[in-house]
Amino acid sequence: MTSITDDGGYSGRMPASGSRRGPTKGDQRERALIDAARTVLRKKPLAQVTIDELAAAAGIARSGFYFYFESKQALLAALCETVLGESEQELAEWVESDGLDREALRRGLARSLKRWQIDGRWLCEAFVNPFPGPEIVEIRERVTANGCTAITRRVERDIRAGVTVVGDPTLLALMVVKLRLTMFAHAFTSPDEQTDDDLLDSLTDATLRLLYGTVPTGPTAIGEPLPATV
Amino acid sequence: MTSITDDGGYSGRMPASGSRRGPTKGDQRERALIDAARTVLRKKPLAQVTIDELAAAAGIARSGFYFYFESKQALLAALCETVLGESEQELAEWVESDGLDREALRRGLARSLKRWQIDGRWLCEAFVNPFPGPEIVEIRERVTANGCTAITRRVERDIRAGVTVVGDPTLLALMVVKLRLTMFAHAFTSPDEQTDDDLLDSLTDATLRLLYGTVPTGPTAIGEPLPATV
DNA sequence: TCGTTTTTCAACACGGTGTCGAGAAAACTC
DNA sequence: GAGTTTTCTCGACACCGTGTTGAAAAACGA
Numbered sequence: 349m350t351s352i353t354d355d356g357g358y359s360g361r362m363p364a365s366g367s368r369r370g371p372t373k374g375d376q377r378e379r380a381l382i383d384a385a386r387t388v389l390r391k392k393p394l395a396q397v398t399i400d401e402l403a404a405a406a407g408i409a410r411s412g413f414y415f416y417f418e419s420k421q422a423l424l425a426a427l428c429e430t431v432l433g434e435s436e437q438e439l440a441e442w443v444e445s446d447g448l449d450r451e452a453l454r455r456g457l458a459r460s461l462k463r464w465q466i467d468g469r470w471l472c473e474a475f476v477n478p479f480p481g482p483e484i485v486e487i488r489e490r491v492t493a494n495g496c497t498a499i500t501r502r503v504e505r506d507i508r509a510g511v512t513v514v515g516d517p518t519l520l521a522l523m524v525v526k527l528r529l530t531m532f533a534h535a536f537t538s539p540d541e542q543t544d545d546d547l548l549d550s551l552t553d554a555t556l557r558l559l560y561g562t563v564p565t566g567p568t569a570i571g572e573p574l575p576a577t578v
Numbered sequence: 579m580t581s582i583t584d585d586g587g588y589s590g591r592m593p594a595s596g597s598r599r600g601p602t603k604g605d606q607r608e609r610a611l612i613d614a615a616r617t618v619l620r621k622k623p624l625a626q627v628t629i630d631e632l633a634a635a636a637g638i639a640r641s642g643f644y645f646y647f648e649s650k651q652a653l654l655a656a657l658c659e660t661v662l663g664e665s666e667q668e669l670a671e672w673v674e675s676d677g678l679d680r681e682a683l684r685r686g687l688a689r690s691l692k693r694w695q696i697d698g699r700w701l702c703e704a705f706v707n708p709f710p711g712p713e714i715v716e717i718r719e720r721v722t723a724n725g726c727t728a729i730t731r732r733v734e735r736d737i738r739a740g741v742t743v744v745g746d747p748t749l750l751a752l753m754v755v756k757l758r759l760t761m762f763a764h765a766f767t768s769p770d771e772q773t774d775d776d777l778l779d780s781l782t783d784a785t786l787r788l789l790y791g792t793v794p795t796g797p798t799a800i801g802e803p804l805p806a807t808v
Numbered sequence: 809t810c811g812t813t814t815t816t817c818a819a820c821a822c823g824g825t826g827t828c829g830a831g832a833a834a835a836c837t838c
Numbered sequence: 839g840a841g842t843t844t845t846c847t848c849g850a851c852a853c854c855g856t857g858t859t860g861a862a863a864a865a866c867g868a
Contacts, residue, residue: 361814373815373865393709395625398855409817414857472708478763479623479702519772519780523757526764530756533708542749550749557787591845603834604845628824639848644826 361416378416378426380406385427389470394420425483428474432487434463436494443502448511448560454552461532461544468536476533496521503559514561524555591646608646608656610636615657619700624650655713658704662717664693666724673732678741678790684782691762691774698766706763726751733789744791754785 363375371379384405388397399420403413417423438459442452464471474484475491499521507513513520531551535544593605601609614635618627629650633643647653668689672682694701704714705721729751737743743750761781765774 377815395709399857400855408815410856411818411858412816415815419857476706476708478706478767479625515780515783516772516776519776520784522764523761523780523784526760527753527757530760531753534752534756537708542746546746546749550745550753553745554750554753554788557791558784561787561791602845607846629826630824638846640825641827641849642847645846649825 377406377408377412381408381413381416381423382427382430385423386467386470389424389427389473390467391469393469394424394473419481419483421481422483424470424474424480425487427470428484428487428491431463431467432491435460435491436498438463439495439498443498448506448556450552450556453555454548457528457548457551457555458544460528461535461548464532464536465539468533472533472536475529492522492525495525499524499559506560511560513559520559524558527551527554527558604646607636607638607642611638611643611646611653612657612660615653616697616700619654619657619703620697621699623699624654624703649711649713651711652713654700654704654710655717657700658714658717658721661693661697662721665690665721666728668693669725669728673728678736678786680782680786683785684778687758687778687781687785688774690758691765691778694762694766695769698763702763702766705759722752722755725755729754729789736790741790743789750789754788757781757784757788 361378363378381402384402388402388405397420399413400410402420402423403410406413417426438456440456442449442456445452474480475488477484479485480488496518500517503513503517503521507517528551531547534541535547591604591608593608611632614632618632618635627650629643630640632650632653633640647656668686670686672679672686675682704710705718707714709715710718726748730747733743733747733751737747758781761777764771765777
């Protein structure tokens, strides 16, 4: 970590900017490394990427890499941080919508799918790989927890609005989050098994069905309870 | 596996038995390696296990390992083969049952959960890890496909019996299989987040809800259609 | 400009992987 | 059970990726 206060845990160095002035050369290099990782990790799994390769792609020597990051995993963690907000935004529209806005949910899933189709390889590496090392686990848990609480809050609002939800909301939310992840991962690794539309339809229905026990045909206004299922 | 014509692709050697006589010393060593792997891989992820460690646990020198397996991954693949049948048995009771036998499903899930609690670490490694190498991918795809076709057949039988199923049965089956896997993996890595019973209840309901759109309270006889959901 | 801080990298030590080939042990034949 | 063949064992080697260190270059601030 080598930080005086707290650097978020992923970088081996303190970004010099924050005082004034434009990005220092170090900041630029750090960004270059993250960008390099993003590109390189689209093509091969982390285990097959050497630090040499990442450093070269960023224009520095291998040993220079360690000035910026402690390991490949730390770099991947930093890469994840950069897209952390995006995934929450994708859920946001639906989570904040009123009623069981099927279309909003589908749009969010479609955006996520698009992201996974581009960066699926390293997203898998970070969010599906069971033991990716401590740095990444930390981030993953944060992201998963955020997704779960967002959905849980949404569901609790629905309950207050009179919609019947069967089962423990926390576990339901977890299943929804996990199902999204695996299915996106599956779509990345086996892209030809189904069309995007089929996948999105199935995933949209599945989400609603998991949470509410049934699939509404059109938008349902708040306060208009769904048919309850035991 | 261990057949004369085809070794399944995981072993670097032709098992000597098949002619006559009991297991040769080689066969014993091979078993010893698989057993050693089973034990060692309960404690650490594959990446942190050295071939030296596996060989030592089986009582041979490191270089001797390569007589039996091409790599750690190949050994893990062999280990997976040994439990391949179990996972199908766990599903079998429910798949072959009549009606939407909720209890049979739950029993099957409970058996799987138990297995995952013991061998979760390497099961994750093989069935959750996105890029575990070709040997393991081959096995995983076989297992997943088997699970999917079993469920698909089950669902198609239900449809013929008059039960309403919403959505593409193939994708539904895939989601059910994937959801099981991630949730078991989650239960292994975060065992204290929920009780086994809660997890099993949720997973049972989720499965039925994904497939049939609703959760029956008691056993439902074939031919007695569930309430249809759009 | 000078002193300080940041950045770079060659050289090194280490540990795991995979190969090779000679020789030991086991299995089989008669 | 002696002779032959096959199976098995393991030390020695070459290779590659990792992570560290220390000294020097570049950038920065006054």
